[in-house]
Amino acid sequence: MLAYIATRVGRAIFTISLVLTFSFTILAATGDPALLIMSVDAPPEAIEAFRERYGLDASVWQQYIGYLGNLLQGNFGQSLRDGRDAWDVVVERIPLTLALTVPAFLLKIGIGIPAGIYAALHRNSFLDRLVMMISVAGYTVPSFVLGLILILVFAVNLGVLPSGGQDTWRHAILPIVTLGTAGAAIIARYTRSAMLEVLGQPYIRTARAKGVPWPKAVRRHALPNAAIPTLTVVGLMVGSLIAGAVVVESVFSWPGVGRLLISAVANRDLMIVQAILLLVAVCMVTSNLLVDIAYGLIDPRLRGRSGSRKT
Amino acid sequence: MREPLVRINGLTIDFDTGQSNVRALHGFDLQIEKGEAVGIVGESGSGKSITWLGALGLLGPRARVAGSVRLDGREILGLGEREMAAIRGKRVAMIFQDPTSSLNPVHRIGRQLVESLVLHRGMSARSASAEARRLLERVQIAAAAQRLSEYPHELSGGMNQRVMIAMALAGEPDLLIADEPTTALDVTIQAQILEVLKEMRRETGMGLVIISHDLGIVAELADRVVVMYAGRPVETAPVSRIFDAPRHPYTRGLLAALPEIDGALERLVAIPGQVPEPHKLPPGCPFAPRCAQANANVCDETVPTMRAIAQDHAAACALIHTAKPEALRSLELA
Numbered sequence: 001m002l003a004y005i006a007t008r009v010g011r012a013i014f015t016i017s018l019v020l021t022f023s024f025t026i027l028a029a030t031g032d033p034a035l036l037i038m039s040v041d042a043p044p045e046a047i048e049a050f051r052e053r054y055g056l057d058a059s060v061w062q063q064y065i066g067y068l069g070n071l072l073q074g075n076f077g078q079s080l081r082d083g084r085d086a087w088d089v090v091v092e093r094i095p096l097t098l099a100l101t102v103p104a105f106l107l108k109i110g111i112g113i114p115a116g117i118y119a120a121l122h123r124n125s126f127l128d129r130l131v132m133m134i135s136v137a138g139y140t141v142p143s144f145v146l147g148l149i150l151i152l153v154f155a156v157n158l159g160v161l162p163s164g165g166q167d168t169w170r171h172a173i174l175p176i177v178t179l180g181t182a183g184a185a186i187i188a189r190y191t192r193s194a195m196l197e198v199l200g201q202p203y204i205r206t207a208r209a210k211g212v213p214w215p216k217a218v219r220r221h222a223l224p225n226a227a228i229p230t231l232t233v234v235g236l237m238v239g240s241l242i243a244g245a246v247v248v249e250s251v252f253s254w255p256g257v258g259r260l261l262i263s264a265v266a267n268r269d270l271m272i273v274q275a276i277l278l279l280v281a282v283c284m285v286t287s288n289l290l291v292d293i294a295y296g297l298i299d300p301r302l303r304g305r306s307g308s309r310k311t
Numbered sequence: 312m313r314e315p316l317v318r319i320n321g322l323t324i325d326f327d328t329g330q331s332n333v334r335a336l337h338g339f340d341l342q343i344e345k346g347e348a349v350g351i352v353g354e355s356g357s358g359k360s361i362t363w364l365g366a367l368g369l370l371g372p373r374a375r376v377a378g379s380v381r382l383d384g385r386e387i388l389g390l391g392e393r394e395m396a397a398i399r400g401k402r403v404a405m406i407f408q409d410p411t412s413s414l415n416p417v418h419r420i421g422r423q424l425v426e427s428l429v430l431h432r433g434m435s436a437r438s439a440s441a442e443a444r445r446l447l448e449r450v451q452i453a454a455a456a457q458r459l460s461e462y463p464h465e466l467s468g469g470m471n472q473r474v475m476i477a478m479a480l481a482g483e484p485d486l487l488i489a490d491e492p493t494t495a496l497d498v499t500i501q502a503q504i505l506e507v508l509k510e511m512r513r514e515t516g517m518g519l520v521i522i523s524h525d526l527g528i529v530a531e532l533a534d535r536v537v538v539m540y541a542g543r544p545v546e547t548a549p550v551s552r553i554f555d556a557p558r559h560p561y562t563r564g565l566l567a568a569l570p571e572i573d574g575a576l577e578r579l580v581a582i583p584g585q586v587p588e589p590h591k592l593p594p595g596c597p598f599a600p601r602c603a604q605a606n607a608n609v610c611d612e613t614v615p616t617m618r619a620i621a622q623d624h625a626a627a628c629a630l631i632h633t634a635k636p637e638a639l640r641s642l643e644l645a
Contacts, residue, residue: 201412202407202409202412202413203412203413203414203415203416205364205369205407205413206407206413206414206415206475207415208369208396208399209367209369209399209400209404209405209407210399210400210404210405210426210427210430210478210479210481210482211396211397211398211399211400211401211427211430211431211482212396212400212426212430213392213393213396214392214396220426221415221418224417224418225415225416225417298417299416299417300416300417300462300464301416301462301464
């Protein structure tokens with residue numbers, strides 16, 4: 001189990017360094033932030049001074065090495081807009097984003113998993129078909145469309161909920177529902193197909209043949225096995241808790257990490273963009289790592305042979 | 312008259328495929344006395360497995376099982392899930408063809424055995440765990456204590472089948488249904504598993520239904536054989552009679568396809584063709600299209616029913632009963 005975890009940690013570090021290099025290269029290749037941030041008619045000395053101040057006058061290689069060196073010391077650079085520490089600017093937005101994504105995540109799991117299990121256990125019933133129809137609709141409609149529809153219905157027509165902003169908990173309802181719907185639909189589909197696959201397995205027949213009553217056979221024998229594929233998709237959603245709300249935050253004017261990313265890209269605020277990308281990469285990689293470890297815990301076949309042999 | 316352990320009458324099984332209804336079992340009758348060993352033989356698709364899955368209510372919602380299955384005189388067909396669950400594993404246990412995928416991959420061997428013991432013997436977890444070890448030792452698994460904490464993927468197929476047998480013994484059943492228990496195993500392991508089954512029968516006196524496509528395996532274990540073809544029994548007799556005086560052309564075909572260890576080196580005779588699919592059965596005798604003796608006038612008209620030929624020996628072949636003495640003799644010589 002330790003070797004299993006160690007290889008996966010190594011892989012995770014490699015992935016993060018790839019993301020770092022890639023985002024740095026892309027951003028360096030897409031233009032000079034000094035020209036964009038200073039106005040075009042600023043005096044050349046001012047532009048030079050700006051470049052010097054943020055280290056933009058060095059060669060790309062030197063900038064890259066310097067960037068990595070700073071990162072290793074926990075220094076994410078400064079915002080090119082207001083000179084504040086880039087990490088501080090990003091971190092203060094995280095709670096706002098989590099205020100949307102965590103409830104949405106609970107909504108996805110709380111609806112998606114039971115709906116998927118129910119649909120699988122009542123395969124081809126009316127409710128199974130209904131669940132699957134809603135689920136197809138739920139994940140084919142893009143979140144900005146769903147967000148706008150919800151605003152139209154609940155804010156404009158019914159006038160019961162605010163259309164944007166973040167002043168009260170009521171402002172969070174529509175964005176959370178928008179975020180949760182697609183995820184719940186995806187989880188329901190995955191859970192259903194995982195359950196159907198498992199319910200057809202010989203060991204379920206064995207469980208019933210040995211006298212385990214059906215509800216217990218489902219709980220004890222089917223669910224743990226069906227959890228393995230379902231975990232993959234749930235893990236991806238954990239990874240996107242921080243960055244998964246870019247579109248929805250924009251639609252509902254919610255000042256979280258997602259909206260910060262969009263404005264930073266628009267303003268070419270390099271250090272902020274890089275800090276967010278790094279944060280997102282670390283979240284994705286960490287959640288994948290946790291999923292891998294959880295796999296090992298649930299599925300003994302992945303743990304490797306532990307001191308036993310075949311005879 | 313004393314009730315047999317199991318009495319099956321007119322058992323039929325239909326599958327609802329959405330558009331149509333396919334009959335997979337066309338009326339099956341069988342009695343099993345306490346402690347008796349019955350072999351069910353036939354090619355795949357002959358209905359030998361689904362008979363028992365259907366009788367125990369294990370076929371799922373698309374199957375319609377009708378007729379009568381009595382256990383000690385009590386009708387069990389149509390019982391609720393809870394009552395059936397109390398019979399499965401406790402009165403009638405079942406083991407399957409592929410032992411490794413028949414065990415739950417995420418539960419330890421010990422846990423799977425303990426589950427049965429707690430269910431059927433009302434044991435506490437602690438005493439169940441000690442009993443689980445004893446069960447593994449009874450089916451001759453070495454290092455039983457260690458195996459309890461292992462997972463099915465860490466054991467070989469033969470060991471997993473022993474675990475399945477141990478699990479079946481956990482409920483102290485009156486009848487064990489072994490559905491092709493050795494088909495997925497190596498030949499040497501096959502012999503060991505058959506030995507374990509024999510041993511357990513000697514120890515416990517439980518009845519046994521051995522389902523196999525292999526007459527040789529059935530001959531090892533069974534007292535009596537039922538030969539099935541296309542969802543119907545076609546011949547039943549004590550094992551020795553099936554080998555010495557088979558009457559149905561299909562049984563003869565199966566025997567001719569069986570190599571003899573001490574016999575002269577002869578060419579094995581395969582039966583031409585295949586078992587017809589359930590939705591494409593011929594109008595008359597289902598075996599007629601593959602039968603060398605088939606007589607178009609008789610065999611294509613009606614489906615023959617099981618009729619007694621001698622004491623404990625019955626077959627479903629129109630030719631046996633209608634043929635003139637000379638024709639009958641030629642049939643016996645064939």
